[in-house]
Amino acid sequence: xxxxxxxxxxxxxxxxxxxxxxxxxxxxxxxxxxxxxxxxxxxxxxxxxxxxxxxxxxxxxxxxxxxxxxxxxxxxxxxxxxxxxxxxxxxxxxxxxxxxxxxxxxxxxxxxxxxxxxxxxxxxxxxxxxxxxxxxxxxxxxxxxxxxxxxxxxxxxxxxxxxxxxxxxxxxxxxxxxxxxxxxxxxxxxxxxxxxxxxxxxxxxxxxxxxxxxxxxxxxxxxxxxxxxxxxxxxxxxxxxxxxxxxxxxxxxxxxxxxxxxxxxxxxxxxxxxxxxxxxxxxxxxxxxxxxxxxxxxxxxxxxxxxxxxxxxxxxxxxxxxxxxxxxxxxxxxxxxxxxxxxxxxxxxxxxxxxxxxxxxxxxxxxxxxxxxxxxxxxxxxxxxxxxxxxxxxxxxxxxxxxxxxxxxxxxxxxxxxxxxxxxxxxxxxxxxxxxxxxxxxxxxxxxxxxxxxxxxxxxxxxxxxxxxxxxxxxxxxxxxxxxxxxxxxxxxxxxxxxxxxxxxxxxxxxxxxxxxxxxxxxxxxxxxxxxxxxxxxxxxxxxxxxxxxxxxxxxxxxxxxxxxxxxxxxxxxxxxxxxxxxxxxxxxxxxxxxxxxxxxxxxxxxxxxxxxxxxxxxxxxxxxxxxxxxxxxxxxxxxxxxxxxxxxxxxxxxxxxxxxxxxxxxxxxxxxxxxxxxxxxxxxxxxxxxxxxxxxxxxxxxxxxxxxxxxxxxxxxxxxxxxxxxxxxxxxxxxxxxxxxxxxxxxxxxxxxxxxxxxxxxxxxxxxxxxxxxxxxxxxxxxxxxxx
Amino acid sequence: xxxxxxxxxxxxxxxxxxxxxxxxxxxxxxxxxxxxxxxxxxxxxxxxxxxxxxxxxxxxxxxxxxxxxxxxxxxxxxxxxxxxxxxxxxxxxxxxxxxxxxxxxxxxxxxxxxxxxxxxxxxxxx
Numbered sequence: 001x002x003x004x005x006x007x008x009x010x011x012x013x014x015x016x017x018x019x020x021x022x023x024x025x026x027x028x029x030x031x032x033x034x035x036x037x038x039x040x041x042x043x044x045x046x047x048x049x050x051x052x053x054x055x056x057x058x059x060x061x062x063x064x065x066x067x068x069x070x071x072x073x074x075x076x077x078x079x080x081x082x083x084x085x086x087x088x089x090x091x092x093x094x095x096x097x098x099x100x101x102x103x104x105x106x107x108x109x110x111x112x113x114x115x116x117x118x119x120x121x122x123x124x125x126x127x128x129x130x131x132x133x134x135x136x137x138x139x140x141x142x143x144x145x146x147x148x149x150x151x152x153x154x155x156x157x158x159x160x161x162x163x164x165x166x167x168x169x170x171x172x173x174x175x176x177x178x179x180x181x182x183x184x185x186x187x188x189x190x191x192x193x194x195x196x197x198x199x200x201x202x203x204x205x206x207x208x209x210x211x212x213x214x215x216x217x218x219x220x221x222x223x224x225x226x227x228x229x230x231x232x233x234x235x236x237x238x239x240x241x242x243x244x245x246x247x248x249x250x251x252x253x254x255x256x257x258x259x260x261x262x263x264x265x266x267x268x269x270x271x272x273x274x275x276x277x278x279x280x281x282x283x284x285x286x287x288x289x290x291x292x293x294x295x296x297x298x299x300x301x302x303x304x305x306x307x308x309x310x311x312x313x314x315x316x317x318x319x320x321x322x323x324x325x326x327x328x329x330x331x332x333x334x335x336x337x338x339x340x341x342x343x344x345x346x347x348x349x350x351x352x353x354x355x356x357x358x359x360x361x362x363x364x365x366x367x368x369x370x371x372x373x374x375x376x377x378x379x380x381x382x383x384x385x386x387x388x389x390x391x392x393x394x395x396x397x398x399x400x401x402x403x404x405x406x407x408x409x410x411x412x413x414x415x416x417x418x419x420x421x422x423x424x425x426x427x428x429x430x431x432x433x434x435x436x437x438x439x440x441x442x443x444x445x446x447x448x449x450x451x452x453x454x455x456x457x458x459x460x461x462x463x464x465x466x467x468x469x470x471x472x473x474x475x476x477x478x479x480x481x482x483x484x485x486x487x488x489x490x491x492x493x494x495x496x497x498x499x500x501x502x503x504x505x506x507x508x509x510x511x512x513x514x515x516x517x518x519x520x521x522x523x524x525x526x527x528x529x530x531x532x533x534x535x536x537x538x539x540x541x542x543x544x545x546x547x548x549x550x551x552x553x554x555x556x557x558x559x560x561x562x563x564x565x566x567x568x569x570x571x572x573x574x575x576x577x578x579x580x581x582x583x584x585x586x587x588x589x590x591x592x593x594x595x596x597x598x599x600x601x602x603x604x605x606x607x608x609x610x611x612x613x614x615x616x617x618x619x620x621x622x623x624x625x626x627x628x629x630x631x632x633x634x635x636x637x638x639x640x641x642x643x644x645x646x647x648x649x650x651x652x653x654x655x656x657x658x659x660x661x662x663x664x665x666x667x668x669x670x671x672x673x674x675x676x677x678x679x680x681x682x683x684x685x686x687x688x689x690x691x692x693x694x695x696x697x698x699x700x701x702x703x704x705x706x707x708x709x710x711x712x713x714x715x716x717x718x719x720x721x722x723x724x725x726x727x728x729x730x731x732x733x734x735x736x737x738x739x740x741x742x743x744x745x746x747x748x749x750x751x752x753x754x755x756x757x758x759x760x761x762x763x764x765x766x767x768x769x770x771x772x773x774x775x776x777x778x779x780x781x782x783x784x785x786x787x788x789x
Numbered sequence: 790x791x792x793x794x795x796x797x798x799x800x801x802x803x804x805x806x807x808x809x810x811x812x813x814x815x816x817x818x819x820x821x822x823x824x825x826x827x828x829x830x831x832x833x834x835x836x837x838x839x840x841x842x843x844x845x846x847x848x849x850x851x852x853x854x855x856x857x858x859x860x861x862x863x864x865x866x867x868x869x870x871x872x873x874x875x876x877x878x879x880x881x882x883x884x885x886x887x888x889x890x891x892x893x894x895x896x897x898x899x900x901x902x903x904x905x906x907x908x909x910x911x912x913x914x915x
Contacts, residue, residue: 556878560846563875563897568805571901575808578902580815603897621879785879 068165206277464510656695663776684709826850
């Protein structure tokens with residue numbers, strides 16, 4: 001079940017229960033309230049009606065008392081003239097006519113004789129014998145106000161009530177003369193009952209007889225309907241006789257037939273009128289009352305229900321808009337992303353609440369997953385490609401035999417050949433991988449920041465670290481043994497200059513052993529010109545270095561040990577020839593001189609070998625200094641002065657403009673020039689011409705040494721710079737050359753970053769050219785210098 | 790040279806020392822010879838030469854150590870030293886030169902005459 005559906009269901013169920021409860025409670029309370037209100041209004045009506053009935057009787061009482069105190073009324077009892085009596089009767093009639101409550105007025109003496117009456121037709125002169133009258137006169141005679149219950153008056157034939165007041169003797173205040181009696185106009189009371197507006201109104205006297213109702217058609221029932229015969233009479237009317245109570249009950253109505261609300265009140269009267277135990281009953285059909293109340297309460301309930309329903313609708317709408325709709329979007333978007341719409345994202349609806357945050361984080365997570373998935377895809381691609389390649393390769397291998405067998409019959413031979421060729425290419429690539437992996441040299445590939453991403457087997461052997469340790473770390477894992485400047489220069493070369501760095505350095509194996517390597521780092525630059533990798537190839541030269549050190553040591557010692565006895569021979573020949581130890585004859589002197597020359601040649605040879613060893617060991621010190629060429633030249637010539645003059649050669653220096661100064665290593669340049677000039681002197685017949693020229697050519701210094709000597713045979717020219725080479729024609733005229741001079745010169749020119757070449761023709765002469773760069777050589781702080789200087 | 794001969798101590802273990810000795814004496818110097826470094830130090834104290842001709846590779850104590858000892862001893866530190874040897878490593882030669890010597894002669898490249906001339910040049914200058 002969908003979450004949204006669950007939420008809706010939950011909400012709707014809750015809403016139904018809550019609405020039902022609220023509607024029910026509202027209905028119940030409204031109904032109760034209205035009922036109470038209705039009861040109260042009946043109570044008020046009953047009270048009001050009772051009071052009106054009371055008041056109407058009380059008003060009559062006032063009138064009676066007022067009449068009783070009239071002088072003329074007193075005079076009527078104390079023997080007035082008949083004319084006077086007629087006047088009095090007229091007055092009374094006027095009073096009767098004014099007051100609607102008064103039916104008739106009688107003046108009656110204590111014997112019950114009518115003195116005056118407003119009823120002309122009533123010719124009765126006495127009312128004695130009537131029980132009602134007797135009781136009234138009894139009360140009157142004691143000087144008190146008197147009134148009767150309702151009775152059917154014989155004189156009027158109507159229900160009526162008598163209210164009477166005593167008339168006192170004016171001269172004797174205590175003596176009662178008679179009574180003023182007023183017969184109440186009962187209709188005026190019935191009118192009050194009719195005025196109530198209630199469905200049924202009954203006035204019941206203390207004996208249970210009906211004395212009035214609001215139904216004119218029931219007049220004949222007055223004083224006939226006797227409720228005291230009813231079984232429920234006491235329950236209905238005698239609930240509380242002491243207090244002026246008003247009871248509201250629901251009961252069978254007085255005439256039966258329907259349920260009614262009954263309100264009854266005991267009339268107690270006020271002031272002199274003490275009341276007469278009457279009961280006023282108001283009846284209302286319960287159907288009409290309760291029905292109306294129920295209808296009203298129902299209306300309120302319906303209204304409440306509608307309002308609640310509307311409110312719920314608004315709530316559902318809000319829920320949908322702010323919660324369910326975004327959830328649906330989330331669900332839908334995530335589903336579509338999973339299905340492949342990777343660029344889909346959810347909107348954040350500009351919301352800062354949890355949904356907004358969720359949306360933002362959701363998008364962020366999708367971005368993250370996407371990049372991870374891209375990465376994975378790339379890897380899968382790569383792996384798939386590798387697999388396909390391997391698959392092709394294996395297919396190729398199995399196919400190969402079949403193919404070669406079928407080749408002769410295969411009409412599509414060309415296609416097959418083409419296929420084989422590409423398969424072979426794959427095989428080639430595989431070979432490269434194998435070659436790198438199994439190379440004896442350590443090959444390490446790092447990213448542009450120097451973090452190792454590949455290392456071959458040899459890296460484990462040489463550094464002592466496993467590939468797990470090497471990959472992901474930096475070469476400083478096994479390096480860091482050189483001064484800081486070395487590494488700074490290295491990084492500058494490969495990263496800033498993007499050139500290959502070559503050098504020897506000292507590293508440290510995992511075991512702590514220090515070792516030497518020959519290193520080469522190449523930056524690999526992609527099409528965009530960015531550095532992709534660095535490939536570092538290191539060769540462990542520790543053993544080689546040890547050998548070299550041993551050789552260098554050997555050379556040092558050997559040069560000393562060889563030169564020491566040679567020095568002895570040289571110096572002893574010298575002292576013999578000098579005569580310091582006595583005279584020698586000419587023949588002896590000649591041999592000793594040979595000895596002296598030979599020892600010098602031996603020393604030269606040892607020096608040459610020593611120099612070659614030093615050049616080859618790369619330990620030769622190379623400096624870049626300002627060199628004054630004419631001075632250097634002069635020093636060289638000084639060394640050959642005797643030889644030049646002995647051979648009658650002429651030697652000259654020609655200086656090109658601005659060519660006298662250059663930047664180079666003076667010692668090495670001296671050795672180079674010395675060797676070349678020495679050759680010219682040796683291999684030019686006596687009286688030869690040697691020309692040395694220096695000039696600047698396109699930022700370079702070009703030195704040429706030209707002679708008109710024996711030259712170098714064409715066939716042997718390509719061997720001039722090889723070790724121990726001596727040209728055939730040279731050997732003929734001079735047997736003591738070592739064949740090392742030009743080899744040394746060529747190597748020294750390399751160290752000076754210069755170039756050397758020559759032009760020569762046999763018997764014509766030789767010209768040697770040296771070209772030196774303006775910037776001078778790269779300095780090398782080696783520990784050795786050339787010997788022989 | 791106001792009659793008094795200049796005294797030179799030749800420190801050299803090889804047989805060639807005899808030829809050197811003769812050459813210097815014939816050139817008018819007074820000489821003494823020490824055939825190893827330790828003897829050289831003794832003779833420096835006793836003989837008190839005006840100059841020492843000092844080889845480097847010596848038995849007992851090498852020439853460089855002798856030179857160091859001399860430079861650390863108030864009695865000997867002012868005696869001029871002319872080093873002569875076939876040992877020709879540049880850094881070593883620099884080290885020797887830094888201790889203050891009259892010269893560093895590579896034997897194989899020099900004649901006996903050159904040794905005498907070098908000594909004379911020093912005393913003439915003085």
